[in-house]
Amino acid sequence: MRSAGPVVRIPTAVNIPAGTPVLMEADDLALVTRAKAGDRDAFRTLVVRYQRRVYSVALGIVKDRDLAWDVSQETFVRVHAHLPEFVGDSSFSTWVLRIGSHLAIDSLRKERASSKQNLDDVHEGDLVGGGEGILATALGNDPQQNALRRELAGKMTEALAKLPEKHRTILVLREVEGLSYEELAERLAIQKGTVMSRLFHARKKMQALLREYAGLGADGDAGGEEGGA
Amino acid sequence: MTSDLCLRWAPMIGARPGELTPEEEHGLAEHLAGCDGCVARLADETALSGMLSQALLDEANRRDFATFSDGVLARIPERAWGGAPGSASAGHGQGGFLGWFRRHRAAAVAAVLAPALAALAAVLYVGQDHHDVPEAAYVEVTSEMGGATVLDTKDGPVVLLGEGEPEGT
Numbered sequence: 001m002r003s004a005g006p007v008v009r010i011p012t013a014v015n016i017p018a019g020t021p022v023l024m025e026a027d028d029l030a031l032v033t034r035a036k037a038g039d040r041d042a043f044r045t046l047v048v049r050y051q052r053r054v055y056s057v058a059l060g061i062v063k064d065r066d067l068a069w070d071v072s073q074e075t076f077v078r079v080h081a082h083l084p085e086f087v088g089d090s091s092f093s094t095w096v097l098r099i100g101s102h103l104a105i106d107s108l109r110k111e112r113a114s115s116k117q118n119l120d121d122v123h124e125g126d127l128v129g130g131g132e133g134i135l136a137t138a139l140g141n142d143p144q145q146n147a148l149r150r151e152l153a154g155k156m157t158e159a160l161a162k163l164p165e166k167h168r169t170i171l172v173l174r175e176v177e178g179l180s181y182e183e184l185a186e187r188l189a190i191q192k193g194t195v196m197s198r199l200f201h202a203r204k205k206m207q208a209l210l211r212e213y214a215g216l217g218a219d220g221d222a223g224g225e226e227g228g229a
Numbered sequence: 230m231t232s233d234l235c236l237r238w239a240p241m242i243g244a245r246p247g248e249l250t251p252e253e254e255h256g257l258a259e260h261l262a263g264c265d266g267c268v269a270r271l272a273d274e275t276a277l278s279g280m281l282s283q284a285l286l287d288e289a290n291r292r293d294f295a296t297f298s299d300g301v302l303a304r305i306p307e308r309a310w311g312g313a314p315g316s317a318s319a320g321h322g323q324g325g326f327l328g329w330f331r332r333h334r335a336a337a338v339a340a341v342l343a344p345a346l347a348a349l350a351a352v353l354y355v356g357q358d359h360h361d362v363p364e365a366a367y368v369e370v371t372s373e374m375g376g377a378t379v380l381d382t383k384d385g386p387v388v389l390l391g392e393g394e395p396e397g398t
Contacts, residue, residue, distance in 0.1 A: 038310045040302060047298040055292070056285035065292070076301040080309065136272030149280070156284030175281040181248045196240035203243065206281075207273055 028092040036083050047076050050093055054100040060172035061104035063161040071107055075100040097177050101187075108165055152210050159209035167202035174199060234260055239267055243274045 028049075034042035054075050059068035078099050086095055160168055170188065173179045179187060184195045238260040241249055249257065261267055380386065 040310065044298045044302065047301050048294075051294055051297050052286060052289040055294075056282075056289040059288060060281070060285050069292075069297075073297065073301050073304060077304045080301075080305050132266055132269035132273060136269065136276040153280050153284045153287065156281050157288050160281065160285075171281060172285070175279075176285055180245065193240075196244070199243065200240040203274065203277075207277065210277070 025091050025093075029088055032083065032086060032088075032092055035080070043080060046079075046092070046096075050096050051076070053093070054096060057097055057100050057172055057176050058104045059157070060160060060176055061101065061169050062107055063168065067107060068104070071104050072100065075103050078103065101173060101177055105169060108169070148214060152214060155210065155213045159206055159213065162209060163202060163205055166198065167205060170195070170198050171202045171206065232264070235264060235267055238264075239270055242267060242271045 028046065031042045031046050035046060051072060055068055055072040058071040058075070059065060062068050062071060075096065079096055082099075086092070090098075160171065163171070170184060173184055173187065181192050181195050184190075184199075185192045188195070190198070238257050241253060241257045244253075244257075261271065
């Protein structure tokens with residue numbers, strides 16, 4: 001007879017893409033309940049379950065592996081401290097990732113001396129000579145068979161690290177944490193229009209870097225202008 | 230081809246369902262129908278969709294997380310594990326009274342010490358000299374009027390009148 005909810009051991013190397021509708025949400029709640037009651041094993045199970053996702057978000061934002069590790073651990077310390085406040089109005093994974101991205105952004109703010117790049121308007125210079133469609137053509141429609149896709153995937157984090165801080169952050173929040181425009185606007189304290197234009201710039205720079213890595217006519221402006229400024 | 234319309238609509242490429250207003254959705258669709266450049270942008274966006282998330286997870290999976298959870302638990306102060314008494318596996322699997330005692334050490338010690346301290350205080354109090362009670366030395370005296378008891382106290386003699394106290398005194 002079990003005294004509490006089932007404990008599902010997840011291999012540490014498990015790969016759970018963001019936004020995957022995991023069937024473990026109910027189990028998460030059982031573990032949270034036990035962790036709230038002081039059960040360390042239950043809390044450890046939650047940590048192991050989400051440590052890599054939290055780390056991937058932190059790494060995407062802070063880009064330094066050691067800092068990302070530290071931010072990730074601190075994330076779970078905060079999670080534990082605030083467990084009594086978790087009432088399940090969002091999924092546990094969403095809640096944990098939110099705390100993690102907050103901490104990652106905070107850690108960047110502490111390190112940042114100043115930000116000179118605040119323009120988000122889209123200007124004509126942002127749209128010309130970008131090599132649009134080259135990546136899509138090269139990557140084709142078969143994700144499993146495409147060697148270039150695998151090669152580019154390996155270069156993704158490298159390209160991400162070359163982006164300005166605010167572009168890294170918004171891309172990770174959008175693509176990894178899966179935030180909507182509205183959530184991004186609230187989280188970053190910017191207007192929805194700024195969210196869209198900032199994402200546009202971030203993607204454009206990322207694509208230019210990837211084209212360069214792939215040798216696909218590197219005529220983009222990866223390290224170039226921000227909003228034409 | 231780039232136009233002023235591209236400046237307006239290109240940032241909306243990549244929006245998820247419901248994120249644009251109906252007017253924006255309609256305007257974007259209309260623009261895409263006549264703009265090869267933005268169609269190409271949309272194709273790039275679609276082709277790269279999900280790759281960043283996967284790349285970061287792959288990066289995470291290449292790292293050894295064997296010590297991660299131990300590190301997290303080591304950062305959590307002992308007093309933060311204030312779960313309910315008898316919770317399962319509390320205290321690294323030490324449930325029951327011992328686990329509860331470890332999580333509520335201060336309260337348990339106080340609970341044991343409180344009665345002992347109270348008993349000690351009572352013993353000390355009873356053992357004290359209570360000077361407010363007159364030291365009594367019964368001295369029998371006689372008088373012509375009858376018997377009386379005189380208490381010899383530090384404050385001086387106190388005469389207790391007995392039942393045979395003469396009327397009028």
